[in-house]
Amino acid sequence: xxxxxxxxxxxxxxxxxxxxxxxxxxxxxxxxxxxxxxxxxxxxxxxxxxxxxxxxxxxxxxxxxxxxxxxxxxxxxxxxxxxxxxxxxxxxxxxxxxxxxxxxxxxxxxxxxxxxxxxxxxxxxxxxxxxxxxxxxxxxxxxxxxxxxxxxxxxxxxxxxxxxxxxxxxxxxxxxxxxxxxxxxxxxxxxxxxxxxxxxxxxxxxxxxxxxxxxxxxxxxxxxxxxxxxxxxxxxxxxxxxxxxxxxxxxxxxxxxxxxxxxxxxxxxxxxxxxxxxxxxxxxxxxxxxxxxxxxxxxxxxxxxxxxxxxxxxxxxxxxxxxxxxxxxxxxxxxxxxxxxxxxxxxxxxxxxxxxxxxxxxxxxxxxxxxxxxxxxxxxxxxxxxxxxxxxxxxxxxxxxxxxxxxxxxxxxxxxxxxxxxxxxxxxxxxxxxx
Numbered sequence: 001x002x003x004x005x006x007x008x009x010x011x012x013x014x015x016x017x018x019x020x021x022x023x024x025x026x027x028x029x030x031x032x033x034x035x036x037x038x039x040x041x042x043x044x045x046x047x048x049x050x051x052x053x054x055x056x057x058x059x060x061x062x063x064x065x066x067x068x069x070x071x072x073x074x075x076x077x078x079x080x081x082x083x084x085x086x087x088x089x090x091x092x093x094x095x096x097x098x099x100x101x102x103x104x105x106x107x108x109x110x111x112x113x114x115x116x117x118x119x120x121x122x123x124x125x126x127x128x129x130x131x132x133x134x135x136x137x138x139x140x141x142x143x144x145x146x147x148x149x150x151x152x153x154x155x156x157x158x159x160x161x162x163x164x165x166x167x168x169x170x171x172x173x174x175x176x177x178x179x180x181x182x183x184x185x186x187x188x189x190x191x192x193x194x195x196x197x198x199x200x201x202x203x204x205x206x207x208x209x210x211x212x213x214x215x216x217x218x219x220x221x222x223x224x225x226x227x228x229x230x231x232x233x234x235x236x237x238x239x240x241x242x243x244x245x246x247x248x249x250x251x252x253x254x255x256x257x258x259x260x261x262x263x264x265x266x267x268x269x270x271x272x273x274x275x276x277x278x279x280x281x282x283x284x285x286x287x288x289x290x291x292x293x294x295x296x297x298x299x300x301x302x303x304x305x306x307x308x309x310x311x312x313x314x315x316x317x318x319x320x321x322x323x324x325x326x327x328x329x330x331x332x333x334x335x336x337x338x339x340x341x342x343x344x345x346x347x348x349x350x351x352x353x354x355x356x357x358x359x360x361x362x363x364x365x366x367x368x369x370x371x372x373x374x375x376x377x378x379x380x381x382x383x384x385x386x387x388x389x390x391x392x393x394x395x396x397x398x399x400x401x402x403x404x405x406x407x408x409x410x411x412x413x414x415x416x417x418x419x420x421x422x423x424x425x426x427x428x429x430x431x432x433x434x435x
Contacts, residue, residue, distance in 0.1 A: 017088065018293060022252065024091040026245045028079050031095070033244070034102060035076035037237055041109060042069045044174055049116045051167040057119045061112050068105065075100050124215055161207050164214055165200050168222070169193075175226060182232035192221060239268060246274040253281045291320060291336055297387040298322075298334065298342065305374075305381060307332055310349075311410030323349070323410055330367050333405055344378070345401060346371045353406040361399035368397045 046065050049058040075098040082094045176189040199205065199213045243266065254261040259281070264270040295312070299322065303309050308325035315321060318338040323331045329350070335343040346367045348360055356364065375394075395401065 021086070021088050021091070022248060024088060024095070026248055027095060028082055028091060029244045029248070030241050031098065031100070032076055032079050033237060033240055035072050035079075035100070037233070038072045038102075038105060039069065039076075040178075042072065044178075045109065045113055045116065047170065047174070049112075051170070052116060052119050052123065057122075058116055061115050064108070065112060068108070072100070158207065161200070161210055164211065165196065168196060168214060168218060171222065175222070175229060178229050178233065179225075182229060182236050184229065184232065188225065192217070192225070195221075236266075239266070242271055243274070246271055246278075250274050250278050250281075253278055291338060291340075294340065294342070294387060295320060295322065295336055297385055298382055301382045301385050301387075302332070302334075302378065305378060310407060313410045321410070323347075323405060323407060325349075326367070326371075330364075331405060331407075332371070333403070344375070345403065347403045347405045349407050350404050351406065351408050354404050356402040356404050360404070361402040364402040365397050365399055368401070372397075 042065055046062060046069070049062050049065070052058050078094055078098040082091050085091055085094075172189055172193060176186060179189060180186065195217060196214065199210055199217075202210070205213075243264075247264070251261050262277070264274055299309055302324055310323045310325055310331065312320065312322040320336040322334045322336075324334070325331055326346070329348055331347050331349045333345050333347040335345075346364060348356055348364060
């Protein structure tokens with residue numbers, strides 16, 4: 001009962017862990033994208049609030065937005081640290097630590113934006129009312145055009161008009177960047193800029209009419225354009241989340257198959273294109289990812305038990321081999337196939353491919369018997385690590401199972417391993433020659 005040990009791995013748990021990690025990474029990517037959008041919206045609203053020119057009216061709003069800005073940055077930094085992390089529990093903990101109530105944030109942003117807008121409208125209304133009174137007063141005092149214009153200028157100075165133009169220019173600068181990110185033409189913003197420039201450079205207009213026209217353009221043209229940009233940003237965010245999830249799966253499969261991933265357009269059509277590409281690659285991939293995880297788990301289990309990992313070899317896409325040093329030139333040979341079957345056998349290590357000598361066959365039977373007791377311990381440790389192995393067959397001790405493995409075909413882990421083996425190979429060769 002100590003010949004080659006055959007076990008069939010139940011790969012469901014490995015698949016489940018891999019799938020969970022994929023889902024967690026997608027959750028992290030989605031959260032980071034949300035936080036980036038939050039920061040952009042916060043910066044925009046804070047800037048909008050500051051330009052209201054009424055510090056008392058918006059100070060509480062600005063303070064609240066600044067506090068949220070710090071909180072969003074902190075949460076995003078926690079999630080960004082999970083890049084490259086393979087432990088599911090670590091990623092899960094980071095998501096819990098970076099918990100953020102996005103719905104409450106959206107409500108806060110909507111209320112804050114409404115407060116800032118109301119403040120601006122109130123100030124505008126007061127200015128217009130004040131200017132109307134000044135104009136009425138000017139008309140009563142004089143029928144002359146010059147005296148009326150002078151009275152208006154007392155209310156709307158050139159400096160104030162320039163500050164309003166500067167505020168709108170800054171608003172258009174931000175809208176231009178945001179519009180470009182959602183593939184809107186810059187020409188729309190360019191037309192607004194030219195229209196504002198025409199108004200402010202019109203020497204035939206007085207300050208009052210210039211301010212009125214700027215206010216009208218902001219309400220009827222700029223604000224609707226801003227709402228359009230916001231809508232497209234939301235649609236782009238949703239598309240980005242979907243594409244990121246599909247691309248994460250696609251890139252993982254590309255790594256497993258060993259092909260260079262191709263690029264896809266940022267469009268709804270690309271979702272189906274990526275899924276189709278994944279389906280094609282999976283036909284090539286088979287169970288490669290599962291076998292890789294299985295080999296890693298068994299390697300960790302065996303090295304923990306004191307077996308000395310030497311190297312591994314891929315025979316083809318359906319067969320993989322590993323070897324572990326036991327003592328001297330005696331090794332444990334582990335074979336994996338694409339169905340999840342694992343074979344373990346005690347073998348002899350050499351630098352050439354050959355048949356075992358009669359004395360080697362006798363010696364290997366003794367090693368097989370020793371391994372029989374170790375196998376139960378190996379089996380239990382592997383299962384405790386979450387890799388479910390089910391015993392399939394145990395072959396009896398028999399010199400017919402003696403094998404010599406050419407270790408030069410395996411990718412060795414360390415140069416020290418080669419030096420370690422050379423000593424025993426030389427000693428074995430001398431022993432064979434003397435007998």
